[in-house]
Amino acid sequence: MIIHLGLAQIEPALGLPARNLELHLETIAAARARGLDLLLFPELSLTGYLLKDLVPELARPWPDPFFTPLLEASRHLDLAFGFVERGEDLLNYNTQAYLAGGRLVHKHRKAYLPTYGMFDEQRFFAAGEVLQSFPTRFGRLALLICEDLWHPSLPYLAFLDGALGLLVASASPLRGLEGSEGGGLPANAAFWDRLLSHHAQQYAGFVAFCNRCGVEDGSSYWGGSRLLGPDGQALAAGPLHEPALVIGEVDLSELARRRRGFSLLRDERPELVFRALERILRRRAGDDGAAGEVDAP
Amino acid sequence: MGTPPPALAALDYALLRKILVQFIRSEVRRTGLSRGVLGLSGGLDSSLVAALAAEALGPEQVLGIAMPYRTSSPESLAHARLMVEHTGVRFAVVEITPMVDAYFAAEPEASSLRRGNKMARERMSILYDRSAAEGALVLGTSNKSEIFLGYGTAYGDLASAVNPIGDLFKTQVRGLSRFLGLPAAIVDKPPSADLWAGQSDEAELGFSYEAVDPLLYLMLDDRLEREALLARGWEPAFVDRITEMIRRSQFKRRLPVIAKISRRTADRDFLYPRDWGSG
Numbered sequence: 001m002i003i004h005l006g007l008a009q010i011e012p013a014l015g016l017p018a019r020n021l022e023l024h025l026e027t028i029a030a031a032r033a034r035g036l037d038l039l040l041f042p043e044l045s046l047t048g049y050l051l052k053d054l055v056p057e058l059a060r061p062w063p064d065p066f067f068t069p070l071l072e073a074s075r076h077l078d079l080a081f082g083f084v085e086r087g088e089d090l091l092n093y094n095t096q097a098y099l100a101g102g103r104l105v106h107k108h109r110k111a112y113l114p115t116y117g118m119f120d121e122q123r124f125f126a127a128g129e130v131l132q133s134f135p136t137r138f139g140r141l142a143l144l145i146c147e148d149l150w151h152p153s154l155p156y157l158a159f160l161d162g163a164l165g166l167l168v169a170s171a172s173p174l175r176g177l178e179g180s181e182g183g184g185l186p187a188n189a190a191f192w193d194r195l196l197s198h199h200a201q202q203y204a205g206f207v208a209f210c211n212r213c214g215v216e217d218g219s220s221y222w223g224g225s226r227l228l229g230p231d232g233q234a235l236a237a238g239p240l241h242e243p244a245l246v247i248g249e250v251d252l253s254e255l256a257r258r259r260r261g262f263s264l265l266r267d268e269r270p271e272l273v274f275r276a277l278e279r280i281l282r283r284r285a286g287d288d289g290a291a292g293e294v295d296a297p
Numbered sequence: 298m299g300t301p302p303p304a305l306a307a308l309d310y311a312l313l314r315k316i317l318v319q320f321i322r323s324e325v326r327r328t329g330l331s332r333g334v335l336g337l338s339g340g341l342d343s344s345l346v347a348a349l350a351a352e353a354l355g356p357e358q359v360l361g362i363a364m365p366y367r368t369s370s371p372e373s374l375a376h377a378r379l380m381v382e383h384t385g386v387r388f389a390v391v392e393i394t395p396m397v398d399a400y401f402a403a404e405p406e407a408s409s410l411r412r413g414n415k416m417a418r419e420r421m422s423i424l425y426d427r428s429a430a431e432g433a434l435v436l437g438t439s440n441k442s443e444i445f446l447g448y449g450t451a452y453g454d455l456a457s458a459v460n461p462i463g464d465l466f467k468t469q470v471r472g473l474s475r476f477l478g479l480p481a482a483i484v485d486k487p488p489s490a491d492l493w494a495g496q497s498d499e500a501e502l503g504f505s506y507e508a509v510d511p512l513l514y515l516m517l518d519d520r521l522e523r524e525a526l527l528a529r530g531w532e533p534a535f536v537d538r539i540t541e542m543i544r545r546s547q548f549k550r551r552l553p554v555i556a557k558i559s560r561r562t563a564d565r566d567f568l569y570p571r572d573w574g575s576g
Binding site for chain 1: 306576
């Protein structure tokens with residue numbers, strides 16, 4: 001099976017969901033005209049990223065009539081978009097929703113909220129507590145949001161949970177332009193490039209990365225959305241710092257072929273990891289004795 | 298001087314240009330305006346901003362204003378005109394001598410520092426007035442080196458609505474200007490605030506931007522602490538002096554400190570984005 005996949009490298013308007021909904025519907029129309037099966041939007045694509053105190057004002061529960069046009073559109077192609085979710089616990093989450101066939105298939109709440117350097121997400125959002133792959137008409141997939149991919153745990157769990165590929169929605173601002181002479185990527189974009197390629201190759205899965213573009217409060221989002229095949233090579237790559245509908249094809253038979261001779265995922269030993277994590281958690285809780293172990297000096 | 302970071306000026310200038318042009322366009326137009334005004338001094342910083350703004354907004358949407366005082370160098374005005382020819386921006390000359398001299402007639406003992414600050418604020422006041430007349434935003438021309446050394450006048454040249462070059466060290470400003478093909482006479486001349494005849498940034502500061510930028514980069518961007526800088530061969534006295542300049546000028550990089558009384562205070566826990574509601 002081949003997935004005709006689109007990455008909607010858009011420039012969401014900050015704090016204007018109605019305008020962004022229009023932009024989504026326009027982009028979906030363009031994706032339909034190109035015969036795409038699945039369209040991935042960036043992180044917080046319906047609201048913009050640098051929301052701060054706008055977070056509680058823009059939060060919406062699921063379901064909400066606001067999403068009806070997107071549910072309707074998902075009858076024609078699968079969609080994944082970002083919004084501020086008001087949880088049933090009344091906390092606000094940075095959420096990416098996956099719609100297909102006119103209904104919600106899955107919601108992922110961002111689990112790792114960067115709160116360092118220029119980022120302040122934990123001040124405004126609650127962290128998601130769950131990572132789960134979910135079934136689609138293409139097979140199981142997993143959603144990650146930006147920083148989620150920077151922690152080794154979530155890609156690992158997603159592939160272990162049967163995901164054939166990762167859909168990574170991002171709002172990554174450019175920083176660290178020094179050293180980029182001669183066409184090298186800026187520092188954080190280069191890190192992304194390595195991470196995305198690494199995870200695709202490591203797990204012999206595909207990785208779709210949709211990063212936004214545009215400017216908010218002086219921060220420039222670098223775009224550069226890309227689709228990586230199971231050998232870690234780019235199947236499609238978008239431009240830097242400008243809007244684009246980036247299109248690529250994932251051949252799922254290629255994944256199967258690759259995994260035939262490359263069985264790292266099959267040989268993965270989650271029981272070992274589980275036991276080690278139990279021991280490490282006990283030690284971190286100051287409960288060394290219970291584990292009956294003494295660390296080497 | 299210690300070991301300079303090799304990456305400091307090794308930027309992808311084509312990408313930098315694209316980002317800054319997009320920044321100016323986005324931050325100006327989202328306010329509903331389409332024009333910019335800036336003080337065009339004939340120096341490198343404002344020349345670069347004029348070139349970027351002309352590309353972002355169209356040269357006819359940009360007004361450069363030269364605001365010489367009677368002691369300003371005639372060469373500065375000539376360089377401002379050179380940039381007008383180079384970029385096609387609109388141009389005006391507003392002499393500030395009458396206003397500044399009228400004020401200091403009653404303050405004859407005022408130091409050159411006070412006079413220089415007054416000139417900088419006179420220019421700011423003219424730029425903001427013209428921005429209202431034009432329906433434009435004031436474009437800032439302070440670079441990162443000046444901003445962190447505190448080498449600028451609060452509510453004078455440091456004041457603006459949108460600053461495209463405030464995160465570029467002076468050496469990077471020069472690199473981008475060279476990349477954009479700005480006239481060599483402007484790119485290569487020694488920096489000067491031109492507040493009085495013969496003034497030079499480097500004579501006044503006691504060091505060159507080439508000497509201080511690598512240190513600022515290591516301190517600010519790489520977060521190296523004193524011991525690590527000394528281990529890399531930086532002079533302790535120089536490191537301490539720059540550290541103190543950064544610390545003492547922190548107030549210039551912040552809004553005025555407000556006494557916290559209520560539950561929600563401007564600039565403290567009223568945390569809306571600046572671009573709030575403008576898309």
